[in-house]
Amino acid sequence: MTGSATSALPVDTVQHEALFYRTAQEFVAGTARFVRTGLDTGDPVLVAVPGGAKIEALRSAAAGAGSVQFADMTEVGRNPARIIPFVRRFADQHAGRRVWFVGEPIWPERSAAEYRECVRHEALLNTAFAGTAITIFCPYDVAGLDHGAIADAWRTHPVLVDGLDTRPSPGYADPAMLYAADDWPLPDSPTGAEVLPYQHHDLHRIRELVLRWARLAGLGADRADDLLVAVNKVATNTLAHTDAGGTLRIWREPPTGRLVCELRDTGRIADPLVGRRLPAIDAERGRGLWLANQFCDLVELRSNEHGTTVRLHASQRS
Amino acid sequence: MVPAPFGSQQSEHAGVLCSVVTGAEPRAGDAGPEGDDLLTISPLNRRVGLRLDGEVDLLTVARLERALRGLPGVDGDVHLELAGLRFIDLSGAAALAAFAASLGQGRRLLLQDPPLMLRRMISLLWPQQPGLTMSPP
Numbered sequence: 001m002t003g004s005a006t007s008a009l010p011v012d013t014v015q016h017e018a019l020f021y022r023t024a025q026e027f028v029a030g031t032a033r034f035v036r037t038g039l040d041t042g043d044p045v046l047v048a049v050p051g052g053a054k055i056e057a058l059r060s061a062a063a064g065a066g067s068v069q070f071a072d073m074t075e076v077g078r079n080p081a082r083i084i085p086f087v088r089r090f091a092d093q094h095a096g097r098r099v100w101f102v103g104e105p106i107w108p109e110r111s112a113a114e115y116r117e118c119v120r121h122e123a124l125l126n127t128a129f130a131g132t133a134i135t136i137f138c139p140y141d142v143a144g145l146d147h148g149a150i151a152d153a154w155r156t157h158p159v160l161v162d163g164l165d166t167r168p169s170p171g172y173a174d175p176a177m178l179y180a181a182d183d184w185p186l187p188d189s190p191t192g193a194e195v196l197p198y199q200h201h202d203l204h205r206i207r208e209l210v211l212r213w214a215r216l217a218g219l220g221a222d223r224a225d226d227l228l229v230a231v232n233k234v235a236t237n238t239l240a241h242t243d244a245g246g247t248l249r250i251w252r253e254p255p256t257g258r259l260v261c262e263l264r265d266t267g268r269i270a271d272p273l274v275g276r277r278l279p280a281i282d283a284e285r286g287r288g289l290w291l292a293n294q295f296c297d298l299v300e301l302r303s304n305e306h307g308t309t310v311r312l313h314a315s316q317r318s
Numbered sequence: 319m320v321p322a323p324f325g326s327q328q329s330e331h332a333g334v335l336c337s338v339v340t341g342a343e344p345r346a347g348d349a350g351p352e353g354d355d356l357l358t359i360s361p362l363n364r365r366v367g368l369r370l371d372g373e374v375d376l377l378t379v380a381r382l383e384r385a386l387r388g389l390p391g392v393d394g395d396v397h398l399e400l401a402g403l404r405f406i407d408l409s410g411a412a413a414l415a416a417f418a419a420s421l422g423q424g425r426r427l428l429l430q431d432p433p434l435m436l437r438r439m440i441s442l443l444w445p446q447q448p449g450l451t452m453s454p455p
Contacts, residue, residue: 225435236376
């Protein structure tokens with residue numbers, strides 16, 4: 001019985017379950033059961049799944065779903081780092097109540113880079129909502145995803161749901177360990193990347209370079225502006241937090257032609273939730289990465305004792 | 319002062335507060351520790367306010383903050399003409415929001431023709447900032 005045990009838990013506990021489904025019917029049955037459990041308890045329910053068809057199927061399956069808030073995950077979660085602040089806002093709006101969240105961040109068409117960040121997002125959900133009264137339910141398309149994705153779901157979810165069977169995950173891993181930089185190495189940048197080392201007084205040059213590549217990549221003025229603000233802010237962070245300057249690399253990612261800007265410096269960002277908290281309570285650097293997450297299709301952040309690498313992705317569709 | 323938010327479209331560009339580097343093409347950002355060639359800040363001559371031409375970033379934001387603080391603290395709104403603003407970073411947007419917050423009750427900071435990136439940052443980060451008003455796109 002999905003989630004039925006939650007009412008017995010202390011109110012400030014995060015619960016995080018993965019549903020493995022093989023067909024559309026299994027998706028609807030399992031997810032609608034979760035939604036109805038939340039509604040029956042009188043709690044607020046938030047559903048973010050990819051595509052209008054899934055939303056409509058759930059809307060008609062969960063009778064009385066008028067009090068459920070639906071969102072298209074391909075929009076709110078295009079950059080998976082936007083999901084935690086999105087859910088946090090919903091939880092804050094319903095403070096004092098347990099909230100129920102259906103989130104399907106991973107689907108078969110996700111790129112390899114997006115997939116890596118989705119897994120890290122799934123791990124960080126456990127960290128971000130520790131101490132929050134929330135039950136999180138993540139449907140996984142077992143038929144469409146490869147075995148590695150299912151193994152990763154075991155690692156990121158303390159509880160697994162398969163049909164009517166609910167059990168603890170035998171593979172659940174510590175979220176901080178899972179998030180750690182060494183687990184998710186970034187592929188090398190291509191040899192054709194343009195390289196620009198930067199110091200103070202080079203921000204203008206960085207912006208010129210980004211704009212030139214944005215035009216080559218066919219980005220419209222709005223998307224180019226977003227990328228420009230994000231790259232400029234990350235480079236400004238380098239100059240504010242390190243003495244050694246940084247290195248910018250720009251390339252277009254085959255086969256999509258998506259533009260990638262990579263900034264490397266010698267700084268260290270220790271907080272795994274940086275860029276995923278609402279900026280009012282965050283430091284200057286966190287606010288910049290939060291903005292980058294809002295403005296870019298994907299942000300890859302790796303930081304360890306050797307330094308920090310941030311890759312910002314932008315494409316025309318937003 | 320009667321609030322006249324966005325009535326006058328023509329520039330009120332008067333004097334130039336900060337020297338503009340002239341002569342053989344300087345490399346942008348190289349001129350002076352505060353990027354003198356990147357941003358020109360000019361007072362408006364019929365209203366309280368400034369016209370900004372160029373780019374607000376790490377090098378130039380301190381000059382913007384000083385110019386805002388130096389505006390006469392009279393009643394009425396403060397006008398910023400931003401049609402010539404080619405770039406503004408997060409710290410620049412934050413400086414405008416903070417200045418709007420510092421204005422007293424009933425006073426507004428009116429942004430005329432803000433660039434799209436400034437609209438985006440304000441709508442994301444300071445959507446409810448009292449006194450911060452943008453001209454329609």
